[in-house]
Amino acid sequence: MKRLAKTIKGYSFNELEYSSRSKAKKNVLEKxxxxxxxxxxxxxxxxEKFGLRNLCTYFSLSYCQGDGLCLYGIIKHYELFHNEHxxxxxxxxxxxxxxxxxxxxxxRIVFFHRGKYYHAxxxxxxxxxxxxxxxxxxxxxxxxxxxxxxxxxxxxxxxKRGYDYFYEISDEDMENLCNENDYLFTIEGTLINRQxxxxxxx
Numbered sequence: 001m002k003r004l005a006k007t008i009k010g011y012s013f014n015e016l017e018y019s020s021r022s023k024a025k026k027n028v029l030e031k032x033x034x035x036x037x038x039x040x041x042x043x044x045x046x047x048e049k050f051g052l053r054n055l056c057t058y059f060s061l062s063y064c065q066g067d068g069l070c071l072y073g074i075i076k077h078y079e080l081f082h083n084e085h086x087x088x089x090x091x092x093x094x095x096x097x098x099x100x101x102x103x104x105x106x107x108r109i110v111f112f113h114r115g116k117y118y119h120a121x122x123x124x125x126x127x128x129x130x131x132x133x134x135x136x137x138x139x140x141x142x143x144x145x146x147x148x149x150x151x152x153x154x155x156x157x158x159x160k161r162g163y164d165y166f167y168e169i170s171d172e173d174m175e176n177l178c179n180e181n182d183y184l185f186t187i188e189g190t191l192i193n194r195q196x197x198x199x200x201x202x
Contacts, residue, residue, distance in 0.1 A: 007200065010184030010192050013175050023189030025169055028177060031191065033165055035059075042158055051085035055111065058118040061162045068119025069159040071151060075109040080143070089150045090143050098139045105132040106140055109147055120155035 013024055039057055046052045054076060059069035080090050081103060091099050107128045115122045125148050127140050169177070177183075184192045 008186065008192070008197065010197075011187060012184065013171075013178040016185060016187070016189055020185070020187065020189035021171070021174075024185050024191065025174055026167075027185075027189070027191035028174065028183060029166060029169060032177065038162060038165055049085065050089070051083040052079055054079070057158075058113060059159070059162055060118045061159070061166055066117035066119060068117070068122075069155050069162055070111075070113060070118050070120050070123045071155065072111045072113040072123060074111065075147065077107055080106065080109070090146050092146050094139065094142055094146075102129075102132065102136050102139050102143070105129045105136050106143065109144060111151075120152055120159075123151075125151060 013021065016024055038059075042057050043055075046055055052075060055071045055073040057069060057071055060067045061069070075086070075090075079086055081087065081099075107130065110126050110128055112124045112126070113122055114124065125144060127144050129136075129140060132140060182194070184194065186192060
């Protein structure tokens with residue numbers, strides 16, 4: 001039996017040619033920026049900024065047809081009426097007497113995802129209520145319209161954040177990240193798995 005060993009040269013990010021740096025960035029972003037972490041950040045924002053804890057996200061951000069980001073789940077009664085963060089959004093332009101009149105009728109707002117794609121328009125947003133009058137239905141429709149307006153704006157913002165998160169990083173940030181994690185690359189920009197190699201002196 002013979003044992004054979006192969007050595008390769010490992011380069012730091014700042015040693016790579018410009019043509020290899022984009023590949024190196026792609027490799028590192030795929031390793032570091034995991035989809036589940038992006039989802040966690042989005043849900044934390046929903047909770048901290050808007051007081052919403054019952055919405056989740058689907059997304060596909062690979063520059064393909066049908067790509068995008070959407071939300072699914074529900075906004076509960078208390079999240080509409082007793083949540084100062086989201087209350088102003090849901091009831092924008094609606095008089096407090098009108099809000100009071102639908103308090104007992106409007107149960108929740110539901111976000112249904114349909115189809116195989118994940119862009120914002122793949123979700124339908126509907127209210128669930130008891131037995132509202134025609135006047136109350138008109139008020140509830142305004143509330144749903146406000147929620148839809150917020151929803152499309154939120155999805156557009158987070159779709160852009162997603163593309164930035166998964167595909168964009170400056171040379172300076174990349175260099176710092178590589179130095180912190182001791183990342184090395186082949187001359188072509190492929191990330192080297194340090195566990196597969198024994199470092200030798202130059």
